[in-house]
Amino acid sequence: MTKLIPIFADHLSHDLSALQYANKADARILMVEVREEAETVPHHRKKLIFLFSAMRHFAEELREDGWRVDYIALTDPQNTHSFTDEVKRALDRHTISEIFVCQPGNWRVQEVVKSWEEMFDLRVTIVPDDRFICSSDEFEQWAEGRKQLRMEYFYRDMRRKTGLLMVRDKPEGGVWNYDQENRKPPKSGLDYPEAPQFQPDRLTRSVIDMVAAEFPTRFGTIEGFQWGVTRDDALASLQDFVAHRLNGFGHYQDAMVGGEPFLFHSLIGLYLNCGLLRPLEVCETVAQAYADDAAPLNAVEGFVRQIIGWREYVRGIYFLKMPDYKDQNFFGNLRTLPDFYWTGDTDMNCLKQSIDQTIDHAYAHHIQRLMITGNFALLTSIDPVRVHEWYLAVYADAFEWVELPNTLGMSQFGDGGLLGSKPYASSGNYINKMSDYCGDCRYKVKERVGEDACPFNALYWHFMARNEDKLRGNNRLNMVYRNLDNMDGDTRDALMDRAEQVISQLKPSHADDYL
């Protein structure tokens, strides 16, 4: 009686729940490199290299551990490039009595998996994904009956649940949140530690060649692949963060510096999201650094909050609100993404820096995603679906369950305030405060109108003015609308004209051009 255990690209954990229910002797594992998935959006080539190589290494490790693995490579002539069809082929190849699968992270894939039982007339058991601290059911219970969902309260419950940074029932240090200490602009003279670099081994080099051959025109630089692809690499990356960057993570979490793509960030999101690291082990490692006096509380608390707070929270929202969540468009924005999102060809230095490093590394840190590329898309009325497709394509850590709420909800306010209490919109002033980008920009950040004025300035007021009916009632924007009311008519007209000029000059793109 053989069990078939399909393993997806984000299920690369040796203690995956579906594996815990099977014996090596009576199980057949199925892993597939599916073109259908690789082409839903034009995924960055380094993301494809990372995932295919991590999958191949994981399959090798499973085999060494005694599992029997059917691995269907992208270039296998028999590959149907549909996961469901590959399950069907596996059922034809082997005598399978039932399918055991860990709960997929993607809502659509979950629906597909649910259809297998009827389709194949075979028992299909979907095992909960226990790599998360809060299950979808638990989140639903937490959310039930609450007038307003706020991450901060959820986070406190997760602190209590895990005991992380808790002294009995009180938060370590007496307060839950040290964000006030964590918003420092970058200082000149700061040293930024080198990010870890992993030399591609034989297997990774073969994947690099395959991706180069199969996706010749695809978005993203292929040279200089430096990400780890195994659990050992991921653990080494975590240790490197704790040893060299955790100390600066808190203070400079929101800082942006030209030519420095990584700063003090952990660079572990891609490993967490494909299963090479577990969220709890990561937080325990970081909390231990605090216990050992090797890292300050503001950095450790700030980091733990991102993982047991934000990461778990957005997953909860995703499964609570899908499938309708994807269609939400609070402002009714319909514009196509500007072409420079795919090329980096813009004079706006903040956008150029953020996009160029995305092209090179499939990485940008949170504030670049939120306050540079996200902010510009929001201010220029880009359709949230187009913005979502871009983020899903270009970042190595992007999987829909985490990317969609961050993009559509947090960054584009498409859900009308479910994820954030006000839109993350800003003028050039914020960017100038938190980065050194403006000094090297062709535009002048202090100017609001005219050809040389920073485009963010006029766009910000245009956004507030055109969405007044939807935003004026928001208490957190009272001051903004007071300032808009006090603005003289000529200034307001000049700002609106400048913003419309900027928007009309944007060259639209089509993601399909980059497939």
Ligand code: FAD
């Ligand atoms: P660090 O800055 O070192 O943070 C540590 C970890 O905390 C991250 O690895 C991540 O696991 C977690 N984390 C931090 N912020 C968030 C958040 N808002 N939501 C969920 N987890 C968080 N994160 C993804 O993992 N995948 C995505 O596709 C993704 N898309 C995003 C899109 C937008 C528009 C925005 C604003 C944010 C997005 N994020 C996404 C959140 C965040 O930007 C990345 O997790 C982070 O930049 C990854 O880099 P890092 O590992 O160096 O993280």
Ligand code: SF4
């Ligand atoms: Fe960006 Fe404006 Fe600063 Fe240029 S001046 S880097 S466009 S914020």
